[in-house]
Amino acid sequence: MEPTSALLGVVGKTNVGKSTFFSAATEIEVPIENRPFVTIQPNIGIGYARKRCVHVELGLPKCDASNSACIMGYRYIPVKMMDVAGLIPGAHEGRGLGNKFLDDLRRSDVMLLVVDASGSTNEEGMQVAPGTYDPVNEVKFVIDEIDEWMYQSIKSDWDRIVRLASLGALKDPIGEFAQRVSGFGISRDHVEQALAKIKVSDTELPKLPPEDLRRLVLTLREMTKPMVIVANKIDIPTAEKNLHRLSEAFPQYPVIPTTALGELLLRKLSKKGVVDYMPGDPEFKIKDRSSLDSRTSTALEMLKGLMEKYGGTGVVQAINAALFNVLNLIAVYPVEDFNKYTDRQGRVLPDVLLVPRGSTARDLAFRVHTDLGRTFLYAVNAKTKQRVGANYTLNDDDVVKIVASATRA
Numbered sequence: 022m023e024p025t026s027a028l029l030g031v032v033g034k035t036n037v038g039k040s041t042f043f044s045a046a047t048e049i050e051v052p053i054e055n056r057p058f059v060t061i062q063p064n065i066g067i068g069y070a071r072k073r074c075v076h077v078e079l080g081l082p083k084c085d086a087s088n089s090a091c092i093m094g095y096r097y098i099p100v101k102m103m104d105v106a107g108l109i110p111g112a113h114e115g116r117g118l119g120n121k122f123l124d125d126l127r128r129s130d131v132m133l134l135v136v137d138a139s140g141s142t143n144e145e146g147m148q149v150a151p152g153t154y155d156p157v158n159e160v161k162f163v164i165d166e167i168d169e170w171m172y173q174s175i176k177s178d179w180d181r182i183v184r185l186a187s188l189g190a191l192k193d194p195i196g197e198f199a200q201r202v203s204g205f206g207i208s209r210d211h212v213e214q215a216l217a218k219i220k221v222s223d224t225e226l227p228k229l230p231p232e233d234l235r236r237l238v239l240t241l242r243e244m245t246k247p248m249v250i251v252a253n254k255i256d257i258p259t260a261e262k263n264l265h266r267l268s269e270a271f272p273q274y275p276v277i278p279t280t281a282l283g284e285l286l287l288r289k290l291s292k293k294g295v296v297d298y299m300p301g302d303p304e305f306k307i308k309d310r311s312s313l314d315s316r317t318s319t320a321l322e323m324l325k326g327l328m329e330k331y332g333g334t335g336v337v338q339a340i341n342a343a344l345f346n347v348l349n350l351i352a353v354y355p356v357e358d359f360n361k362y363t364d365r366q367g368r369v370l371p372d373v374l375l376v377p378r379g380s381t382a383r384d385l386a387f388r389v390h391t392d393l394g395r396t397f398l399y400a401v402n403a404k405t406k407q408r409v410g411a412n413y414t415l416n417d418d419d420v421v422k423i424v425a426s427a428t429r430a
């Protein structure tokens with residue numbers, strides 16, 4: 022299955038459950054331990070967002086999902102995830118494992134910032150009595166370290182720009198700057214918008230004092246590395262009181278109550294056939310009680326209550342929040358036959374693509390194939406059977422046939 026083009030980066034303090042979250046989401050076994058700095062090399066895998074499949078709305082008995090899975094009417098849409106080493110305060114000065122490893126996340130589109138909402142690990146990731154460390158503080162220092170990482174890497178390129186400018190060899194400061202930061206997924210548009218936001222003109226750019234460069238980098242980070250706060254360890258009672266504190270302190274980010282440990286347990290037991298659970302469900306059923314020891318039984322009882330309260334374990338909910346709320350992506354189903362909703366091989370709704378809200382029919386054509394985009398003639402909205410033009414703005418769950426003069430290679 023081809024994942025969507027988005028990359029989700031899993032970041033945070035050390036020993037808060039990043040790898041547990043990653044493992045639960047991707048079903049890849051990775052080292053997990055209750056001590057700081059277990060992860061050193063990044064873990065890369067595919068996680069899934071979940072969305073009601075459009076075949077249900079269309080009244081079809083089933084679909085032939087191919088680039089994603091459709092289970093019980095839900096589409097599981099693959100997305101690339103990367104879990105990296107953990108941070109501690111001062112990482113930018115080389116403390117702990119430093120912050121250089123964040124370079125692996127340069128191209129990430131959104132970050133899942135995992136925080137120990139229960140406050141049972143201190144700044145250094147060492148275990149402490151639950152409720153004694155403040156997760157608001159944790160999120161603050163992690164964001165500061167991310168900002169510092171971005172600032173330091175951009176600053177070294179910046180010094181080269183300043184040198185060019187002093188030699189009178191800088192014709193297009195914005196273009197030069199944008200090119201140097203493009204590795205972060207920052208475009209010229211982003212740079213222009215950020216400069217407008219901090220009220221700096223392009224000619225002033227090469228002469229920016231360090232504080233203003235810092236503001237520019239911060240603005241660019243906010244624009245290009247949006248975040249979801251994964252408030253993990255909600256299975257520990259001290260987490261509850263911190264949830265609204267986190268939301269209050271960071272109103273710009275969704276805060277998703279999560280038990281990565283709970284999701285991991287459910288996926289394992291579901292594979293063994295002990296529980297009936299689909300990732301992202303708000304509940305599960307125990308199929309085979311006899312195979313459970315008393316500890317697992319008690320854990321499941323507690324998990325049941327938690328999931329009722331929060332609507333699930335939070336793992337799939339966090340991925341959904343990242344893709345649908347933060348990145349504002351919508352699902353679109355390209356088809357060949359707009360009456361039968363099939364592709365050329367007669368498969369029903371095989372593919373779903375995630376595109377930014379506001380994308381047009383022509384944008385979709387380009388996503389399917391460059392030739393289709395270039396030779397686009399018109400599209401058909403399969404739900405209404407109406408013809409639409411290149412500038413038609415796609416809606417979530419649209420089913421679309423693209424008609425172009427060059428057929429797909």
Ligand SMILES: Nc1nc2c(ncn2[C@@H]2O[C@H](COP(=O)(O)OP(=O)(O)OP(=O)(O)O)[C@@H](O)[C@H]2O)c(=O)[nH]1
Nearest residue numbers: 035036037038039040041055058059060107281282
């Ligand atoms: N109670 C509870 N413990 C959790 C949860 N998620 C992870 N843990 C525990 O937290 C500890 C650290 O988990 P990891 O997933 O290794 O943490 P990490 O953030 O990847 O840590 P580093 O890679 O070392 O920075 C382990 O003992 C996990 O079992 C959770 O939701 N609830």
Ligand SMILES: [Mg+2]
Nearest residue numbers: 039040059060
């Ligand atoms: Mg880890």
